[in-house]
Amino acid sequence: MEIVILVSLLSLYCDFTDAECLVISPARLVVKYGDPASSNCSSDTPVEMGWEATQGGVGLTDNKVKILNWKVDSVTDWKIKPTCFTDGGQCQKELNITVYKLPDSVSISYRKYPDPMVEGHQYLLQCLVQNIAPIGRLRVTFYKVSTTGEQTELDTQQKSKDNINTPENGTYTLDFTPGRDDDGAQLLCSAMLDLGPEGPQPPPVMDSNRLNTNVHYKPQITSPGCFSMSITEGDTLSLNCSANGNPAPSYDWLLSHADPNTMEERSVVTITNMAKSHSGNYTCIAINPLGKSTCTVNVEVTGASGQTAGSALVAVLLLQLIHWL
Secondary structure, eight states, X not given: OHHHHHHHHHHHHHHHOGGGTOEEESSEEEEETTSOEEEEEEEEEEEOEEEEOSSSOXXXXXXXXXXXXXXXXXXXXXXXXXEEEEGGGSSEEEOEEEEEBOOSEXXXXXXSOOSSXXXXXXXXXXXXEEEEBOGGGEEEEEEEEOTTSOEEEEEEEOOOOTTXXXXXXXXXXXXXXXXXXXXXXXXXXXXXXOOOTTSOSSOOEEEOOOEEOOEEEEEEEOSSOOOEEEEETTOEEEEEEOEEEESOOEXXXXXXXXXXXXXXXXXXXXXXXXXXXXXXXXXXXEEETTEEEEEEEEEEEEOOTTOOTTOOOEEEEEEOXXXXX
């Protein structure tokens, strides 16, 4: 009576702890679609065992064995679940297998093409990964590459689709707000299939094409400041105005000594033989379609005391442009 009870208890224990009945080695496989795969099922004591599978199934052995191999020359079933079992199904163990496929292509684009990009505006980037499996193990990263070649990670995304085994297309999006420093940079996305330690190492990565950015922005100062200055009568004044903007700005000079104020459309103003009547403010205006910036230099013309007759002084200033809308 005690023997019968003991056998029943062992059978019940085996049902709930199948790891004690059967051992699969390797316990987890990561297989590329179309590649071969194999695993062994073993038992501490000889038993009649078999493999149930949509590919490579093995019927229950006629004799008791301690080990039974499952093997497939080419895995073509995305949902394959090989299961080792013993006579009567008292013990069974499923092989943990992941079938994967690298993407056919990875591409990046704008959801709506900007023509051109404008500083401070928001644009939607879209990364399309085509025909990949399993998509739940895919990580997509957006990058920006500066004009100096420095690569910056913008965002990394992964979708929870662990229940999908067959190939899928994945679309990943990112809001991008460019600044003036992004003009000339490149944007791309990268798809990495991380299948864990049993998968290929390092995890396979496929980069997209690159988008060239053309960012338009209003003029901005390019020199260290505006000045008040003095110059001697009879000398030559040369004022050089420069600004950084896209599209390239045009320049106007507002000359206070003229009556009425005179606007000159050029970046450099040169006045020879300065007179005291030329004293006053000289204002440069840098303009493009997105805005304008101004910079004013106050010039005071002084007497020629201490100067050699006929001497000339050329004052050249790089004017800092103070932004205003």
